[in-house]
Amino acid sequence: MSLSENKTGELWKSFMPRRKEITNHLTNDFISLAIYKPTHFTDFKPTNDFEKWAAVEVTDFGHVPDKMETFALTAGLYAVFNYKGSSTDHNIFQNIFGVWLPNSVYLLDDRPHFEILGEKYNNADPDSEEEIWIPIRTK
Numbered sequence: 243m244s245l246s247e248n249k250t251g252e253l254w255k256s257f258m259p260r261r262k263e264i265t266n267h268l269t270n271d272f273i274s275l276a277i278y279k280p281t282h283f284t285d286f287k288p289t290n291d292f293e294k295w296a297a298v299e300v301t302d303f304g305h306v307p308d309k310m311e312t313f314a315l316t317a318g319l320y321a322v323f324n325y326k327g328s329s330t331d332h333n334i335f336q337n338i339f340g341v342w343l344p345n346s347v348y349l350l351d352d353r354p355h356f357e358i359l360g361e362k363y364n365n366a367d368p369d370s371e372e373e374i375w376i377p378i379r380t381k
Contacts, residue, residue: 246288250274257296263307266300272363273297275313275356283339283350318353321346323374328366338376346378353377 243249254274261272277293295313303312321342325334343350355376362371 243294244289244291250294253294253296260307260310261298264298264300264310266302266305267298268301269299270361271299272359273299273356274359275315275354277354278352280352315356316353318351319348319378319380320375321348321378323376324371325374326369326371328368329370329372330366334374338374343376343378347381348378349381351377351379 243253273295275295275297277295279290279292282290282292297313306312321338323334323338327334339350355374357375358373360372362369364370
């Protein structure tokens with residue numbers, strides 16, 4: 243998908259009815275994960291394609307429900323932002339990439355980005371809470 247053709251809602255609508263088929267999850271949290279091409283942010287356009295996953299953390303890959311796939315996240319350094327606000331307000335990302343990152347001692351790393359959607363997550367609610375994980379490396 244791309245930001246201009248965002249299908250995140252469709253992805254979650256297909257995942258949520260089947261979430262209980264995953265019997266070996268570690269927590270009740272959901273993970274919204276994005277995999278971007280290395281040039282996604284340096285040559286940013288809303289039409290840039292990226293891969294999006296709706297996921298949960300599991301103990302192992304021993305039982306994978308039909309038509310679901312596994313994803314193993316590569317370890318590395320992440321900046322974690324505790325965000326409170328509507329998921330439709332993208333100012334947090336403009337602040338992370340336009341203010342925090344350029345003024346930090348870090349560079350964006352080429353690994354998946356993700357949000358942990360825990361018990362306090364409530365999509366477009368202004369009181370919704372989530373963790374935003376941005377892959378970084380030292381300059």
